[in-house]
Amino acid sequence: MNQPTRLPIASELSASEALRLLDALETTPPADVQTQLLAELRELVLGVLKIAPEDFSPTRPLMDYGLDSIASTEIGTLFTARFGITVPPTVFFEFQDLTSFCGYLLSSHRAQLESRYALAPAAVPVPVATPAPVPPPRAAAQPQPAPLQHEAIAQASPAASGPLSIESLWQASALPSEPASSDEPAQALLDSQLATCRQATRLQLLRPDAPRLECATYGAGRPVLLLGGLVMQYDVMWRLQMQALGARHRLLMFHLPGCGAAELPARFSIDDLVADLVDLLDQLNIHEPIPVIGYSFGGVLAQAFALAHPERCAGLCISVSSPFSEGASDFPVLMRELQKSPRFMTLNRGWNMPALPAYQQVIGDFDLRPRLSSLKRPCRIICGSDDAYQPPAYSALIAAAVPHAELIEVAGAGHLLGFTHHEHYNQLLLEFLASLPTPEGPVEPPPPTRIFRPASTQTLETLADYVRQGEQGHCAILSAPAAQTAVLLNHLSQRGKREPGDYRAYFMTSLEEAFDAALRLARHHARNRTPDGAAGLLLIDASGYWARYFDPLQRGEHDALVPGVRVVASIAEALALLAGQGPRELAAVACVEAADASPQACDELIARLAGSGILSLLVEPCADPDWPLLALRESADLLVFGEGLGGFQAPLGAFLVHERVNNPWLMTPNESYVRHVMSNFGLPLRLAFDELMQRFAPGLPGDLLRQLRRIDGSSEATYQAHLRHGNSGYARIARMHGFAARFHEARGVRSRLRVDGQPSREIIDCFVNVGTCPRGLNPEDVIEQVGARHDPGHDYWQELSALLGERSGLPRALPASSNVTAVEAALTLGLLGARGERRKLLCFSGGLGFSMLSAASSRNETFDIFRQPFEPLHGHTVFIDPQAADAEAQLQAHLLSGEIALVWFETLQVDANAARPLPPALIALIERHREAGGYLVGVDETQTNLMTGRFLHSETQVTRPDIVALGSALCDSLLPMGVVLYRDDLEQRAGQRQPRRLADLRERGIVQLGAHIALNCLRALERDDALGQARAQGEYFKQGLLALQGEFPLIREVRGEGLLLTVQLDLAGTPAFVERSFGYLFWGHLLRDPQGGVAAAVCPIYNDCLRYLPPLNIDRAAIDLILANLRRALLRGIDGVLDECAEYNRTLGDTRTADFLAGLIPAKKKGATL
Secondary structure (H helix, E strand, C coil): CCCCCCCCCHHHCCHHHHHHHHHHCCCCCCHHHHHHHHHHHHHHHHHHHCCCHHHCCCCCCHHHHCCCHHHHHHHHHHHHHHHCCCCCCCHHHHCCCHHHHHHHHHHHCHHHHHHHCCCCCCCCCCCCCCCCCCCCCCCCCCCCCCCCCCCCCHHHCCCCCCCCCHHHHHHHCCCCCCCCCCCCCCHHHHHHHHHHHHHCEEEEEEECCEEEEEEEEECCCEEEEEECCCCCCHHHHCCCCHHHHHCCEEEEEECCCCCCCCCCCCCCCHHHHHHHHHHHHHHCCCCCCEEEEEECHHHHHHHHHHHHCHHHEEEEEEECCCCECCCCCCHHHHHHHHCCCHHHHHHCCCCCHHHHHHHHHHHCCCECHHHHHHCCCCEEEEEECCCCCCCHHHHHHHHHHCCCCEEEEECCCCCCHHHHCHHHHHHHHHHHHHHCEECCEECCCCCCCCCCCCCCHHHHHHHHHHHHHCCCCECCCCCHHHHHHHHHHHHHHHCCCCCCCCEEEEEECCHHHHHHHHHHHHHHHHHHHCCCCCCEEEEEECCCHHHHHHCCCCCCCCCCCCCCEEEECCHHHHHHHHHHCCCCCEEEEEEEECCCCCHHHHHHHHHHHCCCCCEEEEEECCCCCCCHHHHCCCCCCEEEECHHHHCCCCCCEEEEEECCCCCCCCCCCHHHHHCCCCCECHHHHHHHHHHHHHHHHHHCCHHHHHHHHHHHHCHHHHHHHHHHHCCHHHHHHHHHHCCCCEEEEEEECEEEEECCCCCCEEEEECCCCCCCCCCCECCCHHHHHHHCCCCCCCCHHHHHHHHHHHHHCCCEEEEECCHHHHHHHHHHHHHHCCCCCCCEEEEEECECCCCCCHHHHCECCCCCCCCHHHCCCCCCEEEECCCCCCHHHHHHHHHCCCCEEEEEECCEECCCCCCEECCHHHHHHHHHCHHHHCCEEEEEECCCCCCCCCCCHHHHCCCCCCEEEECHHHCCCCCCCEEEEECHHHHHHHHHHCHHHHHHHHHCCCCHHHHHHHHHHHHHHHHCCHHHHHHHHHHHHHHHHHHHHHHCCCEEEEEEECCEEEEEECCCCCCHHHHHHHHHHHHHHHHHCCCCEEECEECCCCCCEEEECCCCCCCHHHHHHHHHHHHHHHHHHHHHHHHHHHHHHHHCCCHHHHHHHHHCHHHCCCCCCC
16 A cells, blocks of 8 residues: 555545545554544543443444534534644544544544654554455365376477467468458457456356366346357457347356366366356356357367257357367467457467367367257357368258258358458347247347336325325425335334344435445445445346446446446356455445345355445345245345335335444435435325335234334324434434424425424425425326326326427437436436447536436535545546636537537536526537537436426527436426436437347336326416416516515525525635534524424535525415515524524423534624624
């Protein structure tokens, strides 16, 4: 490890950087410094958290003792006053116990601390311990390789004194090499296919008392066994076949002994190689008959395998091979054939020539012709007309002996026809594979699956009841259905487990988001433990879906849209890969759909990972009545659930975190990693809870049923459930500010709040379903127009696509479950549909990404929490700071570089730039250079369409976008959704480049009920001229806010358009805590206003910003109430708000927080009257 040359000053050092420094240091200070520092920190923490010394442990998470954002600020303030060292505000959430916080301080402020304790630096370096790799399986013993015994092959050997190498054999060939063929593949093609090769998994199988086997696996679908030429590695032998065949098949590319890591025994035969193939297939749990493709000597082995095990062979494709040994050891002729392609010779420089003599005994004197007539499997034989090593006559002998064999001769091709004539060869292979029968019929790629089922009668009744009762469930409130579902999932996840433990639940809007969130948490967990580790992710998925999802261009693990994700098809492959991997290499192993899945295999995987530092993750599809999860005895660290939670009726996903995991997502601001506010979880979670109760209620214990009933009727029981089984940090924040109340009876712009033991009260609601309610909360016409008239057989999605196409001019549409998945689909489509070989994205700092894929377009210059913990992320995104002085020059240079595939931006950056418009000059440059630059233009309208008073906010600035993503405003307060609109030419290019990924995007996420709701919403908005009303009412609202700004200098700026408006406060010169957190305090104060509360939205990045997103049909009376509410708060000023917040927390019994807030008042620097 390298020791840094300098330590950054405190104001430059983030918590994650400190972690990297901690791991990089090769020396530690004397123990006395650590001891004294730990003792002083202990005293400070005990005083703030009011903990008895005997109850405190320095290795227990501080959150267990009640640490929250208030306490962390208080500790930080006292620490700075005492030590003169400033620490980042999030440091206590990154280093969660006192010991790790002490280590952070020693790594980043050692000199100051040594000076404080008057001790000299340590002279003796102490090595940093490296986590041990995961041990190999206990049952697999690695044999000692036997010594090589080569027999001389006179005609193949170079001069006795020269090395046995490919170069020397070039020179030993009797005849000069022929000129390169005109069919030589382009070097650019070979280079591009190397990325595909790197996606393959090299699997080593260790066998007691037998040589080690190796194969490479790639792709998904029906397995195909590929047997190559003598000791040819897969990335040479099959380089130009892998992408074509792997798109529809799982390729098993066997390495002959002596190739790669496959051990070369002293003596072996063709029969031994056949037995090796059987062992390989058994280890991979492949017992059904599969196609076998053999090339050159691999064709010989393929014939022998099919003869010995016809029940395991579905069909044979034999290329440039022979049925007997004549000519097989004529290596000079083989070399002349290989020399016909200089590029192949260059590619094959790593050929293990010293292993060739060992094959003399294998080739020997075999003759398979007498037995070939017994082969009853489909057989295609391919040969090259100009092959001097295995001439067409040899292939004709096979064809004559095998019943019904098909012989194809490729004109002008030699022994390298799979290389020089790869396109023709690949087509012949694909045709043959497609023709092979299976028990279900011909082998065809499975059609894309629509995961959502038609809306059931019960779902439609629940929808109507939900609207009548005025329910809601925005993800930032503590809803009862969320609590009930979390409690129930926790119970079910512990059933039958050997060591049960509690889980916390995080809810998302899709399986994709839930799975991504679980993987992000695993990476964050790994970053906290090993900051300079790779944080790799190993996925077990035989379906091929997740490989396409994370790497749609098939660029390889290190160059994917989400890098660092490796996909294998079986648990056996994963276990083999784990043999040399530790927590420095891997963050998690996730089992989605394994070819060899069984309860025993899953339990073995979880047990293998336990205590290793690598998290285990299981995906439960919920498709079967009996969940596979319930059959397991071991408890995974992370569990992921998809849309099956709600019976595949609505967009929903969840992931659960076991209590033994050091969860980094339990406090503000970390809860924002999984809490994107433009989602509505109310109806989906109601459907999920009902589905789970119908399925599992008969077996639930009585105390659990009573708890679920209490949650339904009590805000306190709901809070306690969120505290234990949800995001406890956010639950405390919601309670501290008044958002732990029960939100109900929601109509239009109004909701009622109910707290146990108190009368309910009405508020103006501009937050609880922020941006998802263009017609207000629970529009009543949905009961009749959708609930009563919905036809499960009608294609509402097609109708919605046509309507959106008319409004936007974009004829194509992809479904999505939320803003996040809409952005993901748009970025994927932009890369798939790019012109030429471009793959760079150009984006602007200021966007947010709530997933690893959407983070490809997201970065914030000030507070980049949505990228740093989850790296590696997409490596081909160019970010431009729109506020930079040279932004225009940077942008123009990139636009004209010829490298940009897609320019992606918001015309109004809503979240991370708090509703700041992108400078018009930048948008004008994008428009001006489109033809010359050749890039696609994509606009993120997920938060701006409709709400700004125009169908598309960008329509006056971007005349002809290629892609537009829509989101929140289509929900109509009920079902989360998103849509990506795009042009026909993208469809064509994407379909040619990756048809299966495009099919995934087109079909998988269609929710007909959601499409019906969106249709009803859009037609009503048009009928009522809602956009015109939004512009008029928005202007009235904005003028009222500007008038308040003129009266109260505490308002720094009013921004936004239509009814998407932001108020930025001026907090400069206030105490650090006020400057960082006053927005949350102001947010809660506005809600609790006894004269008329208002729920606004606080900006997740800039806490000095409040946002108002009321429905488009808000009237002026409601706007006046909002303005009056804000005016009353401004009159109180910062001191008055702090005082009210302190008193509120005192009524909650939280005297520590109350005293802290009250203590800030004398330090005030700015008030409402300044």
